[in-house]
Amino acid sequence: MFPVNINNIVVLQREEHLEEIRQYNIARRRMRDGSNPFDLRTDIFKKSFRLNKEMARYVYNSVAENIDTTDNIVAVPPILKFFATLHFYATGSYQYSLGQNFNLSLSQPVASRAIHTVTNAIEERLGHLWVKFPTTVADKMEIKGRFMEATGFPGILGAIDCTHVAILAPNEEEHNYLNRKNFHSKNVQLICDYDLRILNVNAQFPGATHDAFIWRNSFVKQHLERSYNQGDHNTWLIGDSGYPLQPWLMTPFHNPAINTPEGRFNDIHARARNCIERCNGVLKSRFRCLLRERVLRYSPEKVGKIVNACSILHNICIAANLELDENIVNEEEINNERFQNDAQDNIFRQGEATRRRIVNNYFRNN
Template sequence: MENQQRRTRVPREVTILIAVRFLATGNYQRGVGEEWILSTSQQVVSRCISEVSNLIVIHLGPICIQFPLQNIQKMDIKRGFSEKGGFPGIVGCIDCTHISILSPALEEHNYVNRKGFHSKNVQIICSYNLKILNINARFPGSTNDAYIWRSSQIKQFLQNEYNRGERNTWLIGDSGYPLEPWLMTPFDNNPPPNTPEGRYNQSHKITRSIIERCNGRLKGIFRCLSGERKLRYSPQKVGVIVNACAVLHNICIDAGLEFDEDLNQNDDNEDPDNNIQAHIQNPDLNQGRQVRQQIVQRYFTNV
């Protein structure tokens, strides 16, 4: 942070408190500044939010948000997911969630999502303990989940690992995502509960609820993301704020902080229109079906 050379410079501790207070409450900047313990102007609050959010993302982001690359990290996450829902080989749950924003000045129509309000569509991958492993807050609200996934670095990484011979590692996502050898989605034909496919879907559903809880808790702790008040910033600044909240979310988990149960509410973002988009231009669909069938036969047939 800046050196405190000017007498009028807000102390570093107060700067951090102002920013975190805003992230936690989602209050208007003037309201945050008028709190007696902070007592600063709206302009100062705005600068504090920008400074602290940027520093969190730049300096703490690479440390606190890491996708598992080493085998020992993958094995630990796979074990945790298997204990939660009985689904093997999972290194992360993936889903998108909408962050409400004020109508932007540029390309406004791109930010109108399927529910009719302006937003950014944020892709999140989480671990079994709700820790965020990867986050992508670059896309406008009209972008569907499958498109965001296709441009993801994590997709490219998992695809490369598969091509190198990795055959027991995948993400898990809803029907809005394409079925690929490294991304398992449910069967769409609602198989009966006591069949192998039905048991697969049930385990898939239990496991996938983890990402819904993760998104719900993120918005529950950091109310600026909850949509109660739209984020009144440029889409780029909103992306920085979302990423900063994700970093702080992981710090809370690492610190072992406990949260109320109502902060673990599901954030169901599934959209039937997304299901159609997920299967468009998917050259890996047949291989994905083969891998999914192998999982069913190996883990869900003789239960």
């Protein structure tokens, strides 16, 4: 048993240590409250958060009420949770440069919790406003007209492709996330218009899932099939040869001769489809947390939410014509897989007839 005086010393030292921690946390809070990310120089602000100041105010005002608040004197203010999350999206890192001292006082666990809260808020408050697949006649005609004007290919409602977002190997069903490129990922389906606006994002599936399976189980496929059965025979997406040919999804011909109607169809099809490859590149270059080299260290469900939030912010940037002042990263590999259509399948035969009609009406002559 310790002498009384030793016990008193131990207790006193513990109390002093706790008081030091309390004072440190108060000082850290004052440092956070005394800084304002909006005071950053415009170019540094954009580089740090990928949005301009006006866009950031709009997004923050839209989601602020969904971000946790507390009277705790050492709690992180909601606005700094917001900017910590934007910075993570932009860089994929919890580390901050010296010029960003507003964030130096956030520990990694605090930043991680902020990312979770703010990501949910962006998805819940802004998702239905900024990522919308066109369903009205007017919206469809606008998108199809833009593709036609730019490429000469009729009826296109969007271009579709999948991209892999790297994650840590999950504890459950790990094998389902190991993709054919031999890293763990979510396989994310994106559909975009000609101007790189994301019309639909599906981040539910693990990396080993084939692109065609994701498409087959998507609400967009069901919507387009239903529209076709109701009489809309002049609307389709375009995808590469890894997708099935369907009357609402046009894929290229297999090895057509050069300068034939089928060859010209393929050339224009590839030119129109290039927008989805550029969209993937711009999205990942703008929000570098999605790059393969970053590897998101969250559960697959949280990774899907981060992808959704980044897609929403991407569309806000596109709407504001905000240029990306960096080289676009292209980490996508050419998909050499070819979907083997069943020649006896009625949907495939209808797709063949639709593709042949397009060739005859638009690509028969030079």
